[in-house]
Amino acid sequence: MSAVPLPRQRTLLPMHAAHLDAVMAIEADAYAFPWSRGNFVDSLAAGYDARVLYDEGGEILGYFVAMAGVDEMHLLNITVAPSAWHQGHARFMLEALADLCRQRRANQLWLEVRESNGRARAIYRRHGFAEVGKRRGYYPAAHGRREDAVVMSLAIDGAQRGLD
Secondary structure (H helix, E strand, O other): OOOOOOOOOEEEEEOOHHHHHHHHHHHHHHOOOOOOHHHHHHHHHOOOEEEEEEEOOOOEEEEEEEEEEOOEEEEEEEEEOHHHOOOOHHHHHHHHHHHHHHHOOOOEEEEEEEOOOHHHHHHHHHOOOEEEEEEEEEEEOHHHOEEEEEEEEEEOOOOOOOOO
16 A cells, blocks of 8 residues: 655745745746835735745745736736745645635636746646737846736636625
8 A cells, every 4th residue: 555645734824024035035036037025015015915825834835916906806926936836836826816806706817927938828727717818028038128928817706796
């Protein structure tokens, strides 16, 4: 009889300024053009939905930042530490974000992703996102160039507004 490994315990908690050193380390490790500390500070000050993902040992594995709008949510940043890739953490955070959309009665979740980021686009497609458009020159790229973003959208089931 072979042993079946137990799934890792994960916890999503609200992001605070005290998390930013760890978040910035992951951001710098994951991206050639990372968000600045100011981007995160501004997002927290604006009251955006920001969460950090912890493992059972208290290590931060990832995070997301999303902005609520009228009947929709816009995912601004979702990142898993490269050392924790391929363990289902992105899926876990996307499911938590979809639950947050339902709580906020947002019926659509939007995001942009680099056109060259095939790995992330595949994760989003597997999660049910559809590619619905393109933003030309949206992201900074090497040598002063710009890269297009693919706009993706996910319909959130169970989020329709009812008469309260």
